[in-house]
Amino acid sequence: MEFKKGYSRQIDEQFILRISKQGSEEFKKLLELNVTVHGEAVRDYITKIYNEHPKKDQLFWLYIEDQKTQKIVSSISLMPYEWHFGNVIIPICEMGFVGSLQEYRGKGFISKLNVLYEQVMEERGYVVSVIRGIQFFYRKLGYEFAIPLDHRILLSPSKIPRKKQDNLKIRRVSHHELDKVVKMYNETYGNYFIWTVFDLDSYIFRYFNQEFNDFLADLYFIEENGQPVSYFTFGKSYDNLGYEFKTSKLSDQQCVKILQCVEEYHKGASAEIDLSIREETDLANYAIQIGGKPYNSYGWQVKIPDLKLFFEKIKITLEERINNSDFRALNQTFYISNYENTVELIFKEGKITEIDTREGYPEVGACDVAIPGAFLFKLLLGDRTFDELKFIVPDAMVKRESKGLISTLFPKEPSFPESYY
Structure with a gap:
């Protein structure tokens, strides 16, 4: 393959286009660029993805280096998935961690990186590219909002029922119980047209964490009379303002149990609880039913080259x-x-x-x-x-x-x- 790790091409006398070889010195430069562009909050998570993600060998980090300063000045990443499209499975990829140093913007570097990105896509058979990106910018690369991603609901704690759900218990999922999660996951998501193929190692990486933020989440069972009957993930929204949930099918009683736990965790941090939940899910429907107010939505930006x-x-x-x-x-x-x-x-x-x-x-x-x-x-x-x-x-x-x-x-x-x- 031509576009493999270690690939490089001279842009002009000053700048060179590269695909990272996964070297430690190279990574330090990539990391510092991303921290400068996206903030200190990404440092630990990008390090974790680069070094520990189960698909790290399939990830590509593309960048442009200024040979005068030896600094990486612009970069993007290519991250692989498999998604169900109806009754077929299609290899797709996500463009992530996009950014250029302030003083190097306006030089068309992201467009140059995008050309290489799509060459890697073509060579490896990725059919669709998606991005969870800022507004408008990616339209110039041929992207369009075409798949729902993020729906937001504001809910006053006073609207959450007070009656205790004593027959229900929430606890963390352990690794040996993931077969139950897989079954519930497929039963829930199989009703959608496009949904992510369950990848065990990637799921553990994303959802088995003792802490959570806008990058990390944790995984819980709801037990009824001692038996797991549903699950949910709990993390923070991409803007770190709301609590993000992915859930299996839920009853109203199970929704109440989750919302009561969120209220206890929230502890009056603000007058309303900001929930990031897909609008057609049981939890979102229940939150709206008791007085939650939808106020924003966002989407995956998609390109089919x-x-x-x-x-x-x-x-x-x-x-x-x-x-x-x-x-x-x-x-x-x-x-x-x-x-x-x-x-x-x-x-x-x-x-x-x-x-x-x-x-x-x-x-x-x-x-x-x-x-x-x-x-x-x-x-x-x-x-x-x-x-x-x-x-x-x-x-x-x-x-x-x-x-x-x-x-x-x-x-x-x-x-x-x-x-x-």
């Missing part, structure tokens, strides 16, 4: 959707475009027999559906219907006779992938 590869990977999911619809015997060539590239899907008897792409602006009226740029990802990933996109993107176009087929191929569906980093 190679649309043909993406369609090849989700082919089985698309065929299953067709098979379960009135289009099961479909014989048609279907065209979908982002106005820069057009994907051609050839269906015969409901099966996709060929996938091809064409570059360039499509002929007017030639496509079944055309949605500009990265907005197309919102349709492909089930985030928005065509009509919802048309409302905010006037140049989204569809053939009237193709609307039913588009709704069948790309239904709006909830997704809930989580991070192991």
